[in-house]
Amino acid sequence: MTQDFDIYISSFKERLSSLFNQEYDYNNLSLSRDLPPDFLSKIMDMTPLAVAIPESHGGRGVHVKECLGVLAAASYESLSLSLIFGINIALFLEPLAKYGNITVQEKVFKQFLENQAMGGLMITEPDFGSDALNMRTSYEQVGDHYSIQGQKHWQGLTGAADYWLVTARKRNENGDLTRDIDFFLTEDAAAEQKIEVERRYNSLGLYAIPYGINNIDIKVPAAQRLVPESTGIKLMLDTLHRSRLQFPGMGMGFIKRMLDEAMQHCHERRVTGIRLNEMDSVKFQLSRLQAAFTLCSAMCAYSTTVSSISNDLSSHGVDANSVKAFVTDLMQEASQICLQLSGANGYRLDHIAGRGVVDSRPFQIFEGSNEMLYTQIAEAIAKLMRKSKENNLLAFLKQYKGTELAAPFFSEILNFNLPDQPKQREMMTLGRMIARVVCYQYVLLINNAGFNDKMTEITRQHIKMDLAMFAGQLHSNNTADPLMDYEENADWMKFASL
Numbered sequence: 001m002t003q004d005f006d007i008y009i010s011s012f013k014e015r016l017s018s019l020f021n022q023e024y025d026y027n028n029l030s031l032s033r034d035l036p037p038d039f040l041s042k043i044m045d046m047t048p049l050a051v052a053i054p055e056s057h058g059g060r061g062v063h064v065k066e067c068l069g070v071l072a073a074a075s076y077e078s079l080s081l082s083l084i085f086g087i088n089i090a091l092f093l094e095p096l097a098k099y100g101n102i103t104v105q106e107k108v109f110k111q112f113l114e115n116q117a118m119g120g121l122m123i124t125e126p127d128f129g130s131d132a133l134n135m136r137t138s139y140e141q142v143g144d145h146y147s148i149q150g151q152k153h154w155q156g157l158t159g160a161a162d163y164w165l166v167t168a169r170k171r172n173e174n175g176d177l178t179r180d181i182d183f184f185l186t187e188d189a190a191a192e193q194k195i196e197v198e199r200r201y202n203s204l205g206l207y208a209i210p211y212g213i214n215n216i217d218i219k220v221p222a223a224q225r226l227v228p229e230s231t232g233i234k235l236m237l238d239t240l241h242r243s244r245l246q247f248p249g250m251g252m253g254f255i256k257r258m259l260d261e262a263m264q265h266c267h268e269r270r271v272t273g274i275r276l277n278e279m280d281s282v283k284f285q286l287s288r289l290q291a292a293f294t295l296c297s298a299m300c301a302y303s304t305t306v307s308s309i310s311n312d313l314s315s316h317g318v319d320a321n322s323v324k325a326f327v328t329d330l331m332q333e334a335s336q337i338c339l340q341l342s343g344a345n346g347y348r349l350d351h352i353a354g355r356g357v358v359d360s361r362p363f364q365i366f367e368g369s370n371e372m373l374y375t376q377i378a379e380a381i382a383k384l385m386r387k388s389k390e391n392n393l394l395a396f397l398k399q400y401k402g403t404e405l406a407a408p409f410f411s412e413i414l415n416f417n418l419p420d421q422p423k424q425r426e427m428m429t430l431g432r433m434i435a436r437v438v439c440y441q442y443v444l445l446i447n448n449a450g451f452n453d454k455m456t457e458i459t460r461q462h463i464k465m466d467l468a469m470f471a472g473q474l475h476s477n478n479t480a481d482p483l484m485d486y487e488e489n490a491d492w493m494k495f496a497s498l
Contacts, residue, residue, distance in 0.1 A: 005060070005063075005065075005066050005069065009066075009069045009070070009073060011046075012046055012048065012070070012073055013073045013076070015043075015046060016043070016073060016074065016076075016077045017077065019039065019042055019043060019077075020077040020078065021077075023042075024036075024039055026077075026078070027350040027351075028350060030078070030080075030207060030208070030349070030350065030355055031207065031349055031350060032207060033207050033208075033210070034160075034207070034208060034210060035080075035081075035208045041116065043081065044116040045116075047113060048070045048074070048085060049085065049088050049089065049093060049112055049118075050112075050113060051063070051066040051067045051069075051070050051089070052067055052088070052089040052093035052094055052097070053093060053097070053109045053112060053113065054097055054105075054109075057105060057106060057109040057110070057113075058109065058110070058113050059109065059113065062093075062094065062097055062308075062309055063308075064246070064303055064304045064307050064308055065304045067089050067090075067094075067246065067249065068246060068248065068249030068252070068300050068303060068304065069249070070085060070089075070249075071085055071086055071089070071246070071249030071250045071252070071253070072249050072250075072252035072253040072256075072300070073253060074250075074253065075249075075250050075251070075252065075253035075254040075257070076253030076254070076256060076257045077253075077257075078208065079206070079250070079254050079356065079359040079360060080206045080207065080208035080209055080359060081208065082249075082250045082253065082254070083156060083206060083209060083250060084118070084156070084157065084208065084209060086243070086246070086247075086249070086250050087119075087120050087121070087156045087157060088118055088119055088120070089246070090239075090242060090243035090246050091120060091121035091165070091239065091243055092119035092120055092121060092161075092163065092164075092165055093109075093112070093119065094239070094242060094309050095121075095165060095183070095226065095235070095239045096108060096109075096119075096165070096185065096226070097309055098238075098309040099183070099226035099227055099228060099229075099235060100185065100226055100227075101223045101224070101227070103223065104185060104223055104224055108163055108185070111162065111163075117162040117163065118157060118160065118161045118162055118163075119157075119161050119162065119163035119164060119165070120155050120156055120157040120158075120161040120163075120164055120165070121155070121164070121165045121167075121239075122152040122155050122164050122165065122166045122167060122195075122214065122216075123135070123152070123167045123236070124152060124153060124154050124155070125137065125150070125151060125152055125153065126151060126153050126213065130368060130369065130372055132167070132181070132236070133179070133181070133233070135150070135167065135168070135169060135181070136150055136151075136169075136177070137149070137150025137151065137152065137166070137167065137168040137169070137216060138150060138168055138169050138170070138171040138177055139168040139169070139170060139171065139182065139184070140170070140171050141222070142219075144221065144222050145219045145220060145221050145222055146184060146219065146220050146222065146224075146225060147218075147219050148166060148168050148184060148216055148217075148218050148219075148220065149216060149217050150168060150216045151213065151214065151215055151216065152166070152213075152214045152216060153201075153211075153212065153213040153214065154201070154211055154366070155211065155212075155214065156206075156209045156210075156211060157209060157210060158197055158200065158201075158210045158211050158212040158213075158214060159197040159200065159210050159212060160210050161188065162187070162188050162189065163185060163186065163187055163188065164185070164186045164188070164195060165183050165184070165185055165186075165226070166183070166184050166185075166186055166195075166216065166218075167181050167182070167183055167184075167232075167236065168181070168182055168184065169181055169182070170182065179233075180231055180232045180233055181232040181233055181235075181236055182225060182226070182228075182232045183225070183226040183228075183232065183235060183236075184220050184224055184225050184226070185220065185224040185225075185226070186218060186220055186224070187224075192218060192219040192220075193218050193219065193220050194218070195214050195215070195216055195218060196214065196215045196216075196217070197212050197213070197214055197215075198212070198213045198214065198215050199212055199213055200212040201213070203362075204358060204361075204362075205355075205358035205359045205361065205362060206359050206362065229312070234312075234314040235314075237313070237314040237315075237317075238312055238313045238314040240320075240367065240368070241313040241314065241316045241317065241320035242307050242309070242313050242320075243367060244320040244321065244323060244324035244367060244368070245302075245303045245306065245307040245313065245316070245319070245320050245323055245324075246303055246307055247299075247323060247324045247327050247328065247363070247367075248296050248299035248300045248303060248323060248327050249300060249303070250363075251296045251299075251327040251328070251330065251331050251363075252296050252297065252300055254331055254334070254335075254356065254360065255289070255292050255293050255296050255330060255331060255334045256293060257352060257356075258289060258334040258335055258337070258338040258352075258353065258356060259286075259289040259290065259292075259293050259334070259338075261338055261342070261352055261353065262285075262286060262289055262337065262338045262341045262342070262353075263277070263286060263289075265341060265342055266282055266286060266341055269343075276341065282341065285337045285340070285341060286341075287458050287461075287462070288333070288334075288337060288462060289334055289337055289338070290455060290458050290459075291455075291458050291459040291461075291462040291463070292330040292331075292333065292334050293455075294443055294451075294452075294455045294456065294458065294459040295326070295327070295330060295439055295440075295442075295443060295459060296327055296330060297446065297451070298439065298442035298443040298445065298446045298451075299323050299326075299327055299439060299442055301442065301445070301446045301449075302319075302323070302442040302445065303323070306319070317376060317377075317380055318377055318380050318381065318402060318434075318438065319402060319438060321368070321373040321374075321376055321377050321431075321435070322377055322434070322435035322438040322439055323438075323439065324367065324368065324370075324373060325364075325368075325370040325373040325374055325377075325431075325432075325435055326435045326436060326439050328360070328363040328364045328370060329364060329370060331360040331363055332357070332360045332361055332363070332364055334356075334360075335353055335356035335357040335359075335360050336357060338352070338353035338356065339351075339353035339354055339356070339357055371428055373431070374427075374428045374429075374431030374432050374435060375424060375427050375428045375431055376431070377431035377434050377435055377438075378422075378427040378428070378430040378431035378434060379427060379431075381396070381400075381430075381434055382418060382422075382427070382430075384396070384400070385418065391417045391418055392415065392416070392417050393414050393415070393416055393417070393418060393430075394407060394411055394414040394415040394416075397414060397434070397437060402438050402441065403434070403437045403438055403441055404441075405441050405444045405445070406437045406438070406440040406441035406443075406444055407437055409440070409460060409463075409464070410437065410463070410464055410467050413464070413467045413468055413471050414433070414437070414467070414471075416471070416475075418430070423479070425478070426474055429470050429473050429474045430474060432470050433467055433470045433471065433474070436463050436466055436467060436470075437463075437467070440459065440460070440463045443456055443459050443460075444456070
């Protein structure tokens, strides 16, 4: 794999464009479950997953820039395809390259390079979604293999992946499960390792990717257990944080596609003789898309500096959660704006914006719901503030390494003290604010390296507006709780005149 990456990614983009827009009618294909095997095979003929395989095993070397480049190229044409790549790269190949047994690596990577193999990660369970530390899938060591039993669901590529990384907790002799988590590689082609798909889910979007519920009752060789550097929980955090930091790769091409489609439509479409892009409200929406493009670009650049498999990311909660939550919010907003600007045509499943609204929505949920991640961001910063005995948010963010450059741009909005006993809803709003300051710092960093000044200024104005909106929410003292018996005296018919 010695071809120059710029040459490779250019030809990869051209080939994808041809496949999606000329050789196959993908607008109609996108309404069907799964990608046709011959279509997917032609994509995989270009060995895009080689970017996540070490050079020692014949790959391109697991360079973050190349991994994100492939994700972005794919998501410009199909968010589903990019997610297929993202699952393989961040949730299978990278952890295997970092923690796997070298003989197992040799066999598996060879299958990826030569036989278009795919892999995925099984963490989520029906009764323990985000509560991964309480998962019930368990294992016992029996001689030279591990016996694993349990149930997992909502794994992308359910029934389609050739290999899985399965998480489980050790069962002690007394039947109790240990706190730590271990990862095991399974091979579907081996009878004793085959994971049974109980049923497939009728997922709302991302039709190209099968999801479902999996029953696990397997035996795997001892060599197929990943070896953590310290604990399995840290291995999991390292893997998930790396994946979250690489979400902008999937967001990059998608947001650019929404921007390009909206810009072209608003230039060509006229209302009462005036181009849409000449109307002030439309200019505002297009500038929102350009701010999203700028922020995602900056996140990609930041990810290349920190998310290499040579780095331990287990402690990178604030930046990883900020990037994942904010970029997925941007993806959903970008698709909504593009759909709105496209008018009635946008409200079709075979329109790029209509499809994009549905396909980008679950990104705000999987790998940690954004509400949870924003809350964790705020809790982490609040903990650091208590430790430093600083109660003023602005004062802290101006000296915190992850926000020291960006915080001064929003001094007036951020200059307040944290509540003594904040409610969870307030922590979530605070997390949204902190994430935006964190990510605007990445914009400043690429701007200092030569990125477009005007795009940076557009982004600053939109971040400032968002922060002001969230600050208003934070200071509104909204304590409303739902009524469990809300129907009492709530039938409008009783209060309507004849």
